[in-house]
Amino acid sequence: MVSSLLSLFLLGSPALAAEPSKPMAKSPDASRAEAARLVSAFLGDTPLMSDLQSLVDEVGGRATGSPANLRSVDWALARFHEAGVEARKEAFQMPGLWLERSASATVRGTGVSYSPRIAAMPFSTSTPKGGLTASLLDAGKGTERDFKALGEKAKGAFLLVDTAELKDVDGLFREYAESAEIEQRAFAAGAAGVVYMGSRPHNLLYRHNVSVGLRNTRPMMVMERDGALRAQRLLRTGKTLTLTAEIDLQTGPAYESYNVIGEIRGGTRPDEVVVIGAHLDSWDLGTGALDNGANVVALIDLARQMKRLGIKPARTLRFALWNGEEQGMYGSAGYVQAHEAELDKHVMASSFDIGCGRINGFFTGGRPELPPLVERALEPVKGLGPFTQVDVPIVGTDNFDFMLHGVPNLVANQEPALYGPNYHARSDELDKCDPQQLRLNTAIAAALAYGFAQMDAKLPRHSRAQVEELVRTTDLGQQMKSSMLEDWTSGKRGRKGNATAGPETH
Numbered sequence: 001m002v003s004s005l006l007s008l009f010l011l012g013s014p015a016l017a018a019e020p021s022k023p024m025a026k027s028p029d030a031s032r033a034e035a036a037r038l039v040s041a042f043l044g045d046t047p048l049m050s051d052l053q054s055l056v057d058e059v060g061g062r063a064t065g066s067p068a069n070l071r072s073v074d075w076a077l078a079r080f081h082e083a084g085v086e087a088r089k090e091a092f093q094m095p096g097l098w099l100e101r102s103a104s105a106t107v108r109g110t111g112v113s114y115s116p117r118i119a120a121m122p123f124s125t126s127t128p129k130g131g132l133t134a135s136l137l138d139a140g141k142g143t144e145r146d147f148k149a150l151g152e153k154a155k156g157a158f159l160l161v162d163t164a165e166l167k168d169v170d171g172l173f174r175e176y177a178e179s180a181e182i183e184q185r186a187f188a189a190g191a192a193g194v195v196y197m198g199s200r201p202h203n204l205l206y207r208h209n210v211s212v213g214l215r216n217t218r219p220m221m222v223m224e225r226d227g228a229l230r231a232q233r234l235l236r237t238g239k240t241l242t243l244t245a246e247i248d249l250q251t252g253p254a255y256e257s258y259n260v261i262g263e264i265r266g267g268t269r270p271d272e273v274v275v276i277g278a279h280l281d282s283w284d285l286g287t288g289a290l291d292n293g294a295n296v297v298a299l300i301d302l303a304r305q306m307k308r309l310g311i312k313p314a315r316t317l318r319f320a321l322w323n324g325e326e327q328g329m330y331g332s333a334g335y336v337q338a339h340e341a342e343l344d345k346h347v348m349a350s351s352f353d354i355g356c357g358r359i360n361g362f363f364t365g366g367r368p369e370l371p372p373l374v375e376r377a378l379e380p381v382k383g384l385g386p387f388t389q390v391d392v393p394i395v396g397t398d399n400f401d402f403m404l405h406g407v408p409n410l411v412a413n414q415e416p417a418l419y420g421p422n423y424h425a426r427s428d429e430l431d432k433c434d435p436q437q438l439r440l441n442t443a444i445a446a447a448l449a450y451g452f453a454q455m456d457a458k459l460p461r462h463s464r465a466q467v468e469e470l471v472r473t474t475d476l477g478q479q480m481k482s483s484m485l486e487d488w489t490s491g492k493r494g495r496k497g498n499a500t501a502g503p504e505t506h
């Protein structure tokens with residue numbers, strides 16, 4: 001009330017009438033008070049959990065390209081609009097359609113026949129009607145030595161790969177890194193396909209991308225753990241087995257999908273943008289509560305509460321609900337392409353994608369100037385800390401293309417809670433998310449977003465040469481795996497520039 005009366009009074013003043021459209025910047029004290037008001041909003045009556053329930057139970061699993069995914073786009077737009085937040089959908093290209101219709105398998109040997117459940121791995125090929133039958137071989141853990149032992153026999157066979165039971169997020173990273181190598185060996189050996197023993201307890205099925213993405217040419221699958229262990233035991237006692245896998249897919253060429261972008265325009269620096277993002281799509285076996293519905297509803301509620309409290313940040317805040325993340329971060333890649341001309345004015349792009357566990361800091365992408373700014377932004381929620389920033393680049397979520405374009409980027413580092421075992425699994429459902437922690441995480445996201453929207457500091461965007469240096473001097477190149485590294489070096493993804501340039505000279 002006081003500030004609006006004051007601005008009415010000031011508008012009448014001839015000295016200030018020359019610039020009537022430029023609102024006054026807030027004092028540091030006023031910003032602090034506003035941040036405090038904002039972060040406390042998430043402890044009160046908010047529809048955070050009913051939104052999450054609606055997204056996961058009503059819309060459901062929402063793989064990009066599916067009707068449920070299109071419903072989720074409308075759902076998110078409606079949530080923003082109901083809150084009075086300006087929002088739009090922005091189209092981008094998905095490189096190809098991949099959805100599983102059904103997948104089944106039968107293991108057979110003399111006197112043995114059983115049908116363990118399987119899930120096709122994203123980018124698996126389909127099989128002929130009636131299935132593809134090939135011998136099933138024990139490929140151990142798929143190491144170099146295991147493949148040597150298999151020798152020529154691997155050719156044309158389904159290779160059963162042993163996995164350790166997955167306990168946590170570290171196990172997940174290991175799983176991804178190992179599978180890329182295993183698949184390289186299996187493809188080189190001419191295998192008919194790879195059958196991973198499910199790494200999750202209780203025979204949980206989950207989706208795990210084939211490491212070469214759309215370029216894959218084989219049926220690839222995860223088999224429920226007990227069924228795979230049984231096959232492995234039979235093979236290890238000398239039984240000869242075959243596997244018939246029947247995978248029915250809906251596939252297609254490149255198509256258009258949509259990000260949903262909510263926006264609160266900045267009051268004094270509207271052309272400068274802070275992106276706070278979470279991906280809207282999920283895999284389809286479960287309903288995507290941890291990955292990543294929880295963070296989607298957090299960002300929607302953050303926009304809603306800012307609007308409700310009448311908070312107008314200095315910079316423009318974009319609440320980006322990305323699509324096509326699971327297939328290779330295509331929504332955020334599409335955004336940086338479409339908004340390339342604006343990227344110099346992108347102050348920071350953040351990504352929230354590790355479920356409902358406590359946010360204990362941020363990955364700051366290998367930019368030592370960034371952690372102090374994050375700490376400053378988190379001041380209003382320091383009681384929810386301690387927060388530790390980890391200054392390494394992270395591949396695997398929607399900060400990636402911002403990073404390749406030199407934009408300061410953050411990924412919320414969250415305690416694993418129930419994330420690992422339920423990742424991309426049938427069990428990623430509402431009950432896995434702790435509502436109280438989600439509220440606290442939303443307050444943390446709010447402080448971060450508001451802090452970066454208000455602070456005077458602005459880090460410059462990195463040049464192509466500086467990004468190249470980051471790739472060279474960290475494990476970024478290794479994390480990127482073959483396909484993304486190729487996209488970067490060929491210029492398909494990332495900031496343009498002379499690929500062989502030395503350090504920046506200007």
Ligand SMILES: [Zn+2]
Pocket residue numbers: 279291292325353
């Ligand atoms: Zn995710």
